[in-house]
Amino acid sequence: MSAATATVTPTTGADDVRIPLRGHLRHTGALIRRNLLWIRQDPESMFDALLMPVVFTLLFVYVFGGSIGQALGGGQGKYVQYVIPGMIAMMSMTLSQGVGTGFSQDFSSGVMDRFRSLPIGRGSVLFAKIAVELLRMLFATAILMVVAVLVGFHISSWPGLFATVGLAALFASSIMWVFLTLGVVLKSAQSVQAMGFLVLFPLQFGSSIFAPPKSMPNWLQHFTDYNPLSTLADAARGLMTGGPVAHPVWVTLGWSVAITAVMAPVAIHKFRTKS
């Protein structure tokens, strides 16, 4: 059988160590396929993306909607307009976590050693994870919008919705580099999740996502002012339902670029040197 002769034609010359862009795309594509097959094999892993938008929307709209809506000078309907764009920001953060947990599993199972012994760019593994998590996020956002419309949300600008999704995806991908780094550095998937929880909760609730910060104490308002989740939520509100746009969009873009610029090299370096 010809299957396993030891002859192999070199595809790159002896001096050519750089992987061409096409190669990177091919490798990332193969790894995206792998992560999508995971979902097919284990559909339950989509439950969070499917249920979170439903549960949180119903909870916030029907539990807090009445009273916060009153404070906003309207009723529950007013709160729906307020909170739905915020939910997009919240989900971008919460779902980003998954990228880190799946990652440490790959390390403990030995799959990662196989990848790292193959002639592929180390970034491919990370990019593929991010791409698949972004797809999950898009799916969750679609569910969220369906639920939103059912509870009475009114989108005043469709291009604004798409711009919001793009901005949220950009911000989420920057956060994913943080979780990828945790996934590489921390020993177990559980610790990634625990760490993630500790970071997520203060950021999500100390923001303008669920309630306007006006009634919060001064020190907390300072925090929410600089919290990228606030600016993302504010940008989403401006884009989807009308209101100031430029400032929150720029601040969110700034955060995304800054976090990526710092954390992507860190994640790739940690990944490369992990033994």
Added chain:
Amino acid sequence: MTRIDDNPAGGRSAVTVRGLVKHYGETKALDGVDLDVRVGTVMGVLGPNGAGKTTLVRILSTLLAPDAGQATVAGYDVVRQPRQLRRVIGLTGQYASVDEKLPGWENLYMIGRLLDLSRKDARTRADELLERFSLTEAAKRPASTYSGGMRRRLDLAASMIGRPAVLYLDEPTTGLDPRTRNEVWDEVKAMVGEGVTVLLTTQYMEEAEQLASELTVVDRGKVIANGAIEELKAKVGGRTLRVRPVDALQLQPLAQMLDELGITGLATTTVDTESGTLLVPILSDEQLTAVVGAVTARGITISSITTELPSLDEVFLSLTGHRAGAPQDTTPSESREEVVAV
């Protein structure tokens, strides 16, 4: 193989290791290891847990950077030319594994794509290798549903996709039952027959004897012996004959008789009362025949005679004078080569 021959630095040695050192804090995983694997041969690296075998394989597959020393594979330096090196190696081991959640076929297809095969070639190669390793039936099932033997075969198939010039097998049969182990051995032998150079790490003398032509014995990060397997076996002192009389009361007299006749090897005969057998060290086939003759002459009925290879422990004992590192490695003699079954 063309890869190796094409490379001027490669020469006839597929793997060259010189003074390799890797420390983890106080632990010296590798403490100056030298090793040469000639093209087209199987080098067995034998040692107990913690001897540094896996560290060696991880360095040679660029997963780990050495602290000092040099290593080249197919002429490529592990530190300076990791990308080229990764293109010519295959890795199957305790740690490098397939993706359990993916079906067998998808695992192979993915690795084909990661090795820059076209979609069509990756598909063909996956089909081909599944067929070759008798996994076609299970192609669509997730690897998590595979038996231990099927898993290892898929591991082997995965490491063969790139038609590697050098294949690392890191304890390929640890944890497998004897039948499955034989299956894996057959596959490895077939691959070797096709000209792959193999570096095999193992804890079992028998595995080394089955697969390797040369052997390097390592202990606590150091090479304590190396050479052709026959030489080392001679050094270690041949085989052990296990004789089981039908009547256990015959054990002691039989042992005494054999020692008195002086037809045993270097050591004296020992009685294993637990299994009701007698362990007779022998050096040659003549001694084996003499033992059988003496037993028959005495009119003692025996239910079986088997020869066994020395265990890792016995190898260590005779090479170093001390027992192998960790206590869990005191595996009993591995081989059961039936010569007489009465």
